[in-house]
Amino acid sequence: MNTSFAQLFYLKGKHFEKHVKVPIYLRLTVNSKRSELSISRKVDPEKWNARTGRMRGSGMEATQLNQYLDMIRAKVNKIQFQLVEEGNPFTALDIKNIYQGKDREVKMLLEVFDEHNRQMKSLVDKEFSISTWKRYFTTKNHIAEFICHEYKREDLPVQDVDLKFITRFEYFMKSVKDCNHNSALKYINNFKKIVRLAVANGWIERDPFYNYKVKFKWVDREFLSAEELQRLVDLEINWPRIAVVRDTFVFCCYTGLAYIDVKKLNRDNLVRNIDGELWIEAKRTKTNAKFSMPLLPAALAILEKYEDHPKVVNGECVLPVLSNQKSNAYLKEIADLCGIKKNLTTHLARHTFATTVTLSNGVPIETVGKMLGHKDLRTTQHYAKIINKKVGDDMAVLKGKLVRIEDKERSKKLRK
Numbered sequence: 001m002n003t004s005f006a007q008l009f010y011l012k013g014k015h016f017e018k019h020v021k022v023p024i025y026l027r028l029t030v031n032s033k034r035s036e037l038s039i040s041r042k043v044d045p046e047k048w049n050a051r052t053g054r055m056r057g058s059g060m061e062a063t064q065l066n067q068y069l070d071m072i073r074a075k076v077n078k079i080q081f082q083l084v085e086e087g088n089p090f091t092a093l094d095i096k097n098i099y100q101g102k103d104r105e106v107k108m109l110l111e112v113f114d115e116h117n118r119q120m121k122s123l124v125d126k127e128f129s130i131s132t133w134k135r136y137f138t139t140k141n142h143i144a145e146f147i148c149h150e151y152k153r154e155d156l157p158v159q160d161v162d163l164k165f166i167t168r169f170e171y172f173m174k175s176v177k178d179c180n181h182n183s184a185l186k187y188i189n190n191f192k193k194i195v196r197l198a199v200a201n202g203w204i205e206r207d208p209f210y211n212y213k214v215k216f217k218w219v220d221r222e223f224l225s226a227e228e229l230q231r232l233v234d235l236e237i238n239w240p241r242i243a244v245v246r247d248t249f250v251f252c253c254y255t256g257l258a259y260i261d262v263k264k265l266n267r268d269n270l271v272r273n274i275d276g277e278l279w280i281e282a283k284r285t286k287t288n289a290k291f292s293m294p295l296l297p298a299a300l301a302i303l304e305k306y307e308d309h310p311k312v313v314n315g316e317c318v319l320p321v322l323s324n325q326k327s328n329a330y331l332k333e334i335a336d337l338c339g340i341k342k343n344l345t346t347h348l349a350r351h352t353f354a355t356t357v358t359l360s361n362g363v364p365i366e367t368v369g370k371m372l373g374h375k376d377l378r379t380t381q382h383y384a385k386i387i388n389k390k391v392g393d394d395m396a397v398l399k400g401k402l403v404r405i406e407d408k409e410r411s412k413k414l415r416k
Helices: 058-085 091-098 109-122 131-153 163-175 182-202 226-234 240-251 261-265 298-305 325-336 348-361 365-372 376-382 388-415
Strands: 007-010 023-030 033-043 270-272 279-281 290-292
Touching: 007 058, 023 058, 023 091, 033 058, 033 091, 033 163, 058 091, 109 131, 109 182, 109 388, 131 163, 131 182, 163 182, 226 325, 226 348, 240 261, 240 298, 240 325, 261 325, 290 365, 348 365, 348 376, 365 376
Parallel strands: none
Antiparallel strands: 007 023, 023 033, 270 279, 279 290
16 A cells, blocks of 8 residues: 655744744645644744754754654654554544544545445435435445546545545446436535534544535426326226326326326325315425325316225225326327327326426416425526426516506506
8 A cells, every 4th residue: 555645844824024923833744635733832033944943043942842842743643654554544534533543534435324324224205215225325326436447446435425426426427327417416415414424523634625616507307288287188098007007197297296106105195185175295205295186177087097906995095006107108108109208207297297387377476386395496497497488478467567557658648
């Protein structure tokens, strides 16, 4: 294991007044990464030799201070030599901690990540969803591959994570793993939580994400137009399994439910409101945010269609939802049958509800956000940005109002 090491005594801070002493610091450098500490001594800057890191002169003050510096230098060299002999990775911070009498603790990055993921898994369905845990599990695997690819090692000390590590990991995700920009940044955001955990526990001296800025690119979200949705509803399907997938998709288009939420939907989530209408009241699996909404006639019709299905009768569900993988596969066939060129997925139904079914029909964005279970209105605003038709309709209404105002003003002038 090749480890570069250097130590340097230097003055920290300057004073414009003469003969004002300034503190002496020791800078430790291991593999180009630094750590510094005060040696609790001060010296007149005019008597300091920056090149040698010693006090000039041969008087008693200079002799005593230089002997003290030599003693520190010898102690630090001994610590460094012992660490090299042990053969384990170490950093400048480790040398500093041992010199100051603190317990040395080399935390390995993947071990910290594994411990975090174990704790998160134990809290699945309590504080986190299974999909959230899976994302962190996948991120840890990507980090392991990156360390092996970039450093030819199985693990790294968590102290070795710096800005270069982060930027190289981003490049690795885009080039080697072939992730698009936003997907790569999502993995980096997951990794950031682990790094911040290490900073909070004092395993990393400075936050390496301080100068790293995450900037996601705007992506247009596909959704079905009203005409495409009607084509899907009117399609005659003679295969029961494919019909279930189509009906589940349409149900999501009229409720905004994500795949996992409609799969977990049960009779307890269907409640009668004070006006007698049937509502859905549940929590989003992804965010645990509560949502409630009245069922539209199209969604009610689908529930009634399957009320005699064995799984529904047994109380297992309100719709016999197939697996996400099979649903997405069948949706490709359904799209071909309907002549829809868009990439139909279970989640596209949620986008369709937000845009075509609600916002395009004048439902206020705050109401849409509440029905979707969004905690932040900015999430809902992503849908509002892509509805050019709604913008056109709103401007047409404004144009009509302005024309009427101008006509009234002309009539007043003519009467005068």
